[in-house]
Amino acid sequence: MMKFVKYTGFPVLCGIVLGMMIASLTKNVSALSWLSFGLNFGMTSPLVLDLKLINLTFGVTVSLNIATIICITLCLIVAKYIYKR
Numbered sequence: 001m002m003k004f005v006k007y008t009g010f011p012v013l014c015g016i017v018l019g020m021m022i023a024s025l026t027k028n029v030s031a032l033s034w035l036s037f038g039l040n041f042g043m044t045s046p047l048v049l050d051l052k053l054i055n056l057t058f059g060v061t062v063s064l065n066i067a068t069i070i071c072i073t074l075c076l077i078v079a080k081y082i083y084k085r
Contacts, residue, residue: 007083008076015075019068026067038065 026032046059 007079011075011079012072015072016068018075019065019071020063022071023065023067035067035070036065038063038068040064 023036023038027036040061040063042061043059044061046057049056049058
């Protein structure tokens with residue numbers, strides 16, 4: 001399990017963070033605005049379970065854009081070469 005986190009999980013998380021940051025930074029730049037094009041899907045309104053003692057709220061939304069896909073791919077390729085050593 002730790003190998004999966006080290007070789008796949010951590011690079012994917014880094015790619016998601018970098019991709020979202022790049023997409024938000026290039027959103028207003030006309031030549032690079034295509035990097036922020038993407039889809040948002042998931043639950044638009046959260047599911048609320050009220051048990052009077054405890055109130056649980058469930059909701060999942062995934063935001064996927066071109067910059068995130070590119071950064072995840074690059075981070076996995078870089079991690080493959082780094083961890084090969």
